[in-house]
Amino acid sequence: MKKTLAIICIVLSSCQVQAPPEAPEITPGPIAKIDIHAHYRADRSYLKAMMDSLNLKPVLVDVARVDTTAWHKSRAGLKTVFETYPDYYYCAAFVANNIDDPNYSSKIINTLQQEIEGGARMVKVWKNFGMISKDASGNYVQIDDPRLQPIWDFLTEKGIPVMAHIGEPQQAWRPLEDDNPHANYYRNNPQYHAYQHPEIPSWETIQMARNHWLESNPNLVVLGAHHGSMSHDVELIGAHLDKYPNFFVEPAARFGDLIRQDSEKVRNFFIKHQDRILYGTDLGTSKNVEEMSDQEIKEEKAGIVNMMHMHWRYLSEHGALDYRTNFNSTGIATEALALPDSVLDKVYYQNAANLLKIKGNSAP
Numbered sequence: 001m002k003k004t005l006a007i008i009c010i011v012l013s014s015c016q017v018q019a020p021p022e023a024p025e026i027t028p029g030p031i032a033k034i035d036i037h038a039h040y041r042a043d044r045s046y047l048k049a050m051m052d053s054l055n056l057k058p059v060l061v062d063v064a065r066v067d068t069t070a071w072h073k074s075r076a077g078l079k080t081v082f083e084t085y086p087d088y089y090y091c092a093a094f095v096a097n098n099i100d101d102p103n104y105s106s107k108i109i110n111t112l113q114q115e116i117e118g119g120a121r122m123v124k125v126w127k128n129f130g131m132i133s134k135d136a137s138g139n140y141v142q143i144d145d146p147r148l149q150p151i152w153d154f155l156t157e158k159g160i161p162v163m164a165h166i167g168e169p170q171q172a173w174r175p176l177e178d179d180n181p182h183a184n185y186y187r188n189n190p191q192y193h194a195y196q197h198p199e200i201p202s203w204e205t206i207q208m209a210r211n212h213w214l215e216s217n218p219n220l221v222v223l224g225a226h227h228g229s230m231s232h233d234v235e236l237i238g239a240h241l242d243k244y245p246n247f248f249v250e251p252a253a254r255f256g257d258l259i260r261q262d263s264e265k266v267r268n269f270f271i272k273h274q275d276r277i278l279y280g281t282d283l284g285t286s287k288n289v290e291e292m293s294d295q296e297i298k299e300e301k302a303g304i305v306n307m308m309h310m311h312w313r314y315l316s317e318h319g320a321l322d323y324r325t326n327f328n329s330t331g332i333a334t335e336a337l338a339l340p341d342s343v344l345d346k347v348y349y350q351n352a353a354n355l356l357k358i359k360g361n362s363a364p
Helices: 048-054 068-084 104-117 144-158 184-188 203-216 227-230 233-245 263-272 294-316 341-356
Strands: 033-040 056-061 089-093 120-125 162-164 223-225 247-249 322-325 331-335
Touching: 033 068, 033 341, 048 056, 048 294, 056 068, 056 120, 068 089, 068 341, 089 104, 104 120, 104 144, 120 341, 144 203, 203 227, 223 227, 227 233, 227 247, 233 247, 233 263, 263 331, 263 341, 294 322, 294 341
Parallel strands: 033 056, 056 089, 089 120, 120 162, 162 223, 223 247
Antiparallel strands: 322 331
16 A cells, blocks of 8 residues: 555755756645644645645644734734635634733633634644743743633633644754754744743743643643654653643654654654654745745745655655755655554544544545
C-alpha cells in the first residue's frame, strides 16, 4: 500500500533564487489528510486544486494577538477563506486583554459561543499566555490563571478542544546557535527570544502552568501545538502523553527538531502514541494576491507543496533522507521513519477527525 500512497515529486535541490521553483507533482493517493494547524489568511487561485491534489483539508487557525487591530485584520482574512471553502475547518482564538475586568470571562464566552455557532470546531490560545500578556498588577497571565476557569468549563461543556501554543522551544531561553532549528525565527522575531528578555518567565514556569491546567481540567481536550513546546525531546513529550490522557500533540513547524533526534526513538514515539499525534504544518498565506508578483505566488505554492512532501517522505519512507526545510536550504541527513500505513492514517486523518468530531472515514 505504501507505494500507492507515495507522493511523486522531484526535489529541486539546485534551485536558483532568481528562478522560482516548480511545485512538485503530487498524486493524492487513497490516504485522506487533515492539516490541524494551518494559516491561510488570503485566498489563492491555486489553493483548492493544490489541497485536492494533496487530498487534504486544512484547519484555518486564528492567532489572537495582543494588538487587536492586527489580530482582527488577520482573522478577517482567515474567515474570508473559510467562507470561500466551507468544507475547510475553522479554529477560533481569544486573548487575555482586560482580564482584570470582572466580566472578562463572560465576554469571552459570549464571543466564543458566536464563533462556535459560526462553525468553529476548536479554540486556540497562543503564547500571549505566559510570555506576553500581563494583568493590571504587572504579572504575566499564565494559562492556569483562575480567572480563565469559566472559559475552560464552557468549552468542556461544549466539547470544543483547545489548541495550546503555550511557551516556546527551550532554545528561546538560550543564546542563538547556528545549528538551532529556531535560530532564524528568533533573529527575525527577537521579541520572543526569551534569552534577551529575562523578565519573561522561565520555560519551566510556563510548562508547569500548562501541566497544572491539564490536571485541573481533565475533561478538557487540549492539543499541544508544536509538540507542546517540548519538541526537542520526544521522550519528554511521551511522558506527558502518558501522564495526561486529555493531552494530544501536533508537530507544526517542529519537524526540524524531530529530524535531529535518533530516528528509531522518534519512530517508537509515533507508534506508541499513534492515537495522540495529529499532523500539522503551520503553513499558510498572508499577503493579498494584489501585493504579490506572479513569481512570488509561484514560489509560495511550490514552498507549501514541497514542505508537505518532505513531511510525507520523512514519515512514510524507508532509509536515509536528505531533509530540506525549503528548496534552497542545506539538506539535513536523517533516517525516514517508515511508519506503518495504519499509523499514517491516524496521524494524517483519523485522530484529527476524532478530535474535531468529523464523521466518516475520509476527508470530505
